[in-house]
Amino acid sequence: MRTQVAIIGAGPAGLMLGRLLERAGVDAVIIERKSADYVLGRIRAGVLEQGAVDLLDAAGVGQRMHQEGLIHKGIDLAFDGDMLNINFEKLIGKHVMVYGQTEVTRDLMAARQDSGALTIYEADDVAIQDFDGATPRVTYRKDGVTHTLDCDVIAGCDGFHGVCRASVPEQSVTSFERVYPFGWLGVLVDQPPVGEELIYAHHEHGFALCSMRSNTRSRYYVQVPSDEKAANWSDDRFWDELRARLNPATAAALKTAASIEKSVAPLRSFVAEPLRFGNLFLAGDAAHIVPPTGAKGLNLAMSDVKVLAEALIERFLERSTAGVDGYSPTVLQRIWKAERFSWWMTSMLHTFPETGAFGRRIQRAEFDYLASSLAAQQSLAENYTGLP
Incomplete structure (x- = not known):
């Protein structure tokens, strides 16, 4: 086969x-x-920034998001039970949208299937070749048969562990990384969220987050050591620990149920x-990882591919290489800038x-300063809702 752009990876970055x-x-x-x-x-x-919402609309796939997504005007922060509301709309006139990745x-996926555009799933032994020359190509094995896809450009949207960045000679790429000594133990449960906004909480036992996927499905997290196993945590143990890290009123309002998914996600900061x-162009998690604290991962991937799409369209339709x-x-x-904000949070x-x-x-002083400074709150709101 031949195509203009071979996209490796069918996550949201590749699909967008x-x-x-x-x-x-x-x-x-x-x-x-x-x-x-x-x-x-x-x-x-x-959590989608306004820029990601606008991009989904521009791509013609925003209808269900607007029907089912939840507009959030701010977030709640807590430190040892003391609560602080950061109202984005009052501070800077912006908001975010809660709509699951x-x-x-x-x-x-549905839009691509409806259009008939080709996506090849379950492709084994994917390899990229000659991407530094004029005739790049992708080889893969499907149903026991080896295939070659000739192309002009390869877009590496295949994640942190994907083949694209790994195929670049080591001396040609510089990696910047910080691996944190903890992860997030997350539980998904069919219960209404405990609060109207996301709640980010600091406690001497560790961090906790009360998030949501809809008005009837919630996602909760607690900080655990990076080598912790989800199997070590019964539902009762998780709920007891979460309550201990929350403001007493929030803990009392928490509605629990049997978890429908439970996993530990490690935290790292990474940029290539x-x-x-x-x-070869890298985008999304193939290019960078951020801790989920600042809700930046998906949004960064969307901004990457927006810029990359504009550059490739300019190359193929206008014969200009300025964008690429x-x-x-x-x-x-x-x-x-997103790495800095996620690291700070x-x-x-x-x-x-x-x-x-x-x-x-020092952390307490940071929280108290944030609570006392309108400028600091505006800075948080500006970064959380999305920089240009």
Whole structure:
């Protein structure tokens, strides 16, 4: 086969890139090593910046999001039970949308299927070749048969552990990484959310988050050691620990039930530089990872592919390379700002045993400063709802 753009990875980044290119008349094939059901089964984030909402609308896949998504005007922060509401709309006139990444993926999948655009699922032994030359190609095995996809450009949207970044010579890419000594133990439950807004809580036992997927389904998290196993936590143990980390009134209002999913997600900060290698472009988790504290992962992926789609459309339809030449420095500016914000949120709200009593007092001072400063609250709101 031959196509203009070979997209590796059928997560939201790859699907959105394919959708934007398709609507502009640029041919793209998506190759994914997992099944469609597996991709849809991944439990991921669910807070969309306004820019991501606008992009879904521009791609023609925003209708269900507007019907089922929940507009949130702010977030609640807590420190040892003291509560602080950050009202985005009052502070800067913006809001965010709670709409699960699984649902974003489902909407993009459905649009691609309806249009007849080609996605190849369950592709084994995916490899990219000659991406630094004029004739890049992708090889893969499907149903025991080896196939070759010739293309002009390869878009690596295949995640942190994908083949695309791993195929770049080690000396050609620089990695910046911080691995945190803790993770989030998350529980999904069919119960109404405990609060109207997301609640981010700091407690001496560790961080906790009360989030949601809908008005009837909630997602809760507690900080645990990075090597903790979900199997070690019964539902009762989880609920007891969550209540202990919340404001007493919030804990009393919490409605529990049997968990329908339980898992531990490790936390890391990661950026690769550059993000272009000849005719290979990295986007989404292949390019960067942020701690989920700042709700930036999916939103960064959407902004990456927006810039990349515009650059590729310019290349193929206008015969200009200005966009592709500027892709890496353009998106890296926003990536590092999001990394900073996610690091800041993580540092303020989690416990770091190695920092001792001094570290906790600094965190308390950070929270108190935030509570007393309109400018600090506006800065948080600006970053959380999405930088340009």
